[in-house]
Amino acid sequence: MIVITAPTGNIGRQLLPLLLESAPTRGEELRVVVRDPARLPDAVRERVEVITGSHGDAEVVDRAFDGADAVFWLVPPDSSQTPEEAYTGFSRPAAKALTAHGVSHVVGVSALGRGTPVADRAGLVTASLALDDFIAGTGVAYRALANPSFFENLLEETDSLRERGLFTDAADPDRPAPFVAVADIAAVAADLLLERSWTGTGSVPLHGPQDLSPNDLARIMTEQLGRPVRFERQPLDELYTTLVGYGLDGAFAQGICDMKRAKDEGLDAGVARTPEAAARTTFEQWCARTLKPAVHA
Incomplete structure (x- = not known):
């Protein structure tokens, strides 16, 4: 029995068909x-089999993990809480249920950055790495899918790209960084959940085929969308004010800003790209399949 949490999310809805x-x-x-x-x-x-409810609820995960051999664990961060509450706090009932029901294998969604000098001051990533340690502490065989930023984050910019040819972020315009498509994360997760010969704990880094700067992304989007696209850097203090204005908890908003600052300071550079760690989908392919139809809709 394999249990999938967040099956209607970005990764889950790509993982389910594979399984x-x-x-x-x-x-x-x-x-x-x-x-x-x-x-x-x-x-x-x-x-x-459908278990209805939140996987942060003790009664729900107790039913869900009964008889389970493997679990795909994804925390939907609650921006009304602190990062620690949103990640490890949410997962405490699940940790108890994993132990109670003797679940042997867990695959979790995490982030790049472990072992880097900025890992302990990287906001949401720091909280995500702490969650990995927390789950591994239950004694399960655990693999953390260590991801950089997702291509899919750009879908939040669809209206701006359509109307103004503009996307924003807090990143250095010329700093190359890895990106990954959620389809590639789902494919690796499916393989791990189905082939459970692995033991112990560890991370599986997932880099896209190449590092790209925001200006590289703008250039490729210009080519793929057939219209000029430019990048505009947003100051971190302005980003914080915007996020709090949207109703995010102050500590969670600060966690996002700290994560973005840490990425500019080398958070995603802790693991060298290898053929095993390189995801398959290029940014050009993702733009053609996903971003272009969304912008032109």
Whole structure:
């Protein structure tokens, strides 16, 4: 039995079809934990066991992990809380349930940065790395998918790209950094969940095929979208004010700013890119498949 949390999120909705394709031939059953089962496609609901509720709830994870062999664990960060509460606090009931039900393997979504000089002052990433240690402390075999920024983050800029040809971030315009597509994260997660010969704890770094600066992203988007695109850097103090204005907890907003500052200081550079760590989807491919249809919609 494989349990998938957050099955309707960016990664989960790409992971589920991969597991549905391969799990039956391996004799694996699938169970999902979802707040609103109506958000699952009909074809998916018919082929999985559905546990309704939040995977931050003790009663829900107790039912979900009963009889489970492996769990895909993704925390949906609650921006109304501090980073520590949003990550480790949310996961405390699950940690107890993992131990109580003898779950053997967990694959979690985490971040690059472990072992770098800025790892302990990287905001949300620091909280995510602490969560990895917390889950590993339950005694399960654990693999943390160590991700850089997602290509999909740019979908939040769809309206600005369409209307003004502009996207913003707090990053240095000329600093190259790794990026990854959620489809590649899902593919690695599926392999780990299905092939459970691995033991112990560790990280699986996922880099995109190449490092790209914001100005590189603008150039490629210009080519792919057929219209000029430019990047504008947002000061961190301005970003903080904007986030708090949206209703985010002050500590969580600061965690986002600290993460972005740490990325400019080398947070994502702690692991060299290797063929095993390089994800398959290029930014050009992602733009053509995902961003261009969204902008032109």
